[in-house]
Amino acid sequence: MSKIKIPDPAGLYFAHLSDPHLTTLRGVRLCQLLNKRVLGYLSWRYKRRKEHRVEVLDALLRDLAQTHPEHIVVTGDLTHIGLPAEFQQARQWLDRLGSADRVTVIPGNHDAYIGTSWRSTFAQWEPYMVSDDNAGKAQKPVFPSLRIRNGVALIGLSSAAPSAPFFATGSLGSAQREKLSLLLQQTGEQGLFRIVLLHHPPRVQDEKWRKRLTDGDDLCDILGRAGAELVLHGHSHRPMESGIPWGERTIPVFGIPSASAIGHKPGRRAQYYLYKVLRETDCWSVRVSIRGYQMGSRDFALQHEHQLSVPVISSTSS
Template sequence: MSAIQPSPVRLAHLSDVHLPPPLPISPRALFNKRALSLLSWQQHRRHRHLAGLGDAVVADAIAHAPDAFAITGDLTNFGLPAEFAAAADWLSTLPGAVTVVPGNHDRMTPMPWTSGLDLWSRWMPARPDAFPYMRQVGDVALIGVNSAIASPPFMAYGRVGRTQGERLRGMLLRTRHLCRIVMIHHPPRRGLTPWRKSLLDTAQFAALLKVTGAEAVLHGHSHNASLATVPGTDIPLIGVASASLQSDKPWRQAGWNELSISRASDTWQVDLTRRRVDADGTAHSTVHRTWKRPIGIPGIAT
């Protein structure tokens, strides 16, 4: 008689929700990069990032009863204290385990951690030096990496950094018996974003994962529902569309990723289903993909 396998762990991967900012915004908050971002939001983004569409995406995800939500950054638009408070209220409405990493909009300008991201400490570390962090859900280790740093005007790049990378290496090696799902905002692969929006230490991050292995990497930032691999490995690199963006391009239309992770003997099976929510609120599945990942084996060079 075959052994009874545990039930699959189901994840809802969302990103780049860009919740509507509390208005009005004080002029004192705009003597920096935020002024340019506010202009962009007024002229473009507020007409495309729609609160109702984001609500429909979240409702569809909740209806699928995931065991955990994995959110890869950019809940805010300008990284203002009032936005962090509003995002905390939004996060508190999500059921089950919720894990978050910050995005570039959440770190738009230098500001004390205690003035903003500390309000999300229920769902991620309360200090920047506590990244990476891990939340275990069944046999799945959700490992959150912080790539968000303040950048100059017209830039939105990110960096993991040597110290965080060393901690990540140890964490991934210690958890090889689990299904390791890495969460990061900036995609660790050239070409998925322009250079000014890229992960500056992509090569170092990819080299680390080649040594330690991981079962998948989830990212946001590009607003594209993309599939690739971490350079030099066969580790799936899974992007997701913005959860609130209305677009005439199907791969950018608002949606979320449903991942189902199960174990069979010495192999992890990772099943991905794309969920898209159209402008009329209709939700449907688009892409389905399955990967089988050997347990405890680093990524294999391609």
């Protein structure tokens, strides 16, 4: 990659949301459900449509208009069972969320429920997924993607892969992992703040076996060698915080609940996180603000804030 000139001051104020499951399955035809999708449809019909609520998503959009982040990242599961019509609905919602240069999307396992043609599904989200160098160009495969914003590298991965009935696993695959390793090395050498985005938790011990990232150990090995400053994910529909060893340091890993969940289960109500990353003399300052849905006011509000300090060290010096 060409040399990137890091601005002064470098940093980014961005929002992370995940698992909005924003589509409806009303009007789906029986012939569309003669596969694993019938299980997802029944889950939506009797459970998920009561949990993932449009009024929560409307409140989310109102709050984002008030907090006004410079960028928004969405880590997958915009749909329920990955039908082409759902991709159309999700594209309309993304257009409301922001322009493609201000919104970065990666897919989740629900978006790849079964094998489907790229053209009728993910191609509709391409402007929100592709790397900066490929903006405006039809491209497959897209991942890993790289978008650089004011000294911050947003590195998108796809763990979305069809799985067997009753499974919600994900996989990156060897080709994507190899490209990621090189990308982390190159962006680290340039002194960028590297944020790795994926749907599944990277550590296999953080998720049930039937819902895990199958090559999570391989991913953690790559991160342990090449390094990153932050890893963000969704999938588990609950707040999660962990770390991945990188030499003498630890890479912070954050997972968040569904952005649309009304919260019938404790700890599962909708949240999104705001990050303010700022380059200082010898470190990156990272302020994390957690905003959650409030049943009483039917709006999002600040719930908690904390501060991180991440050393400015290239990946080659671990």
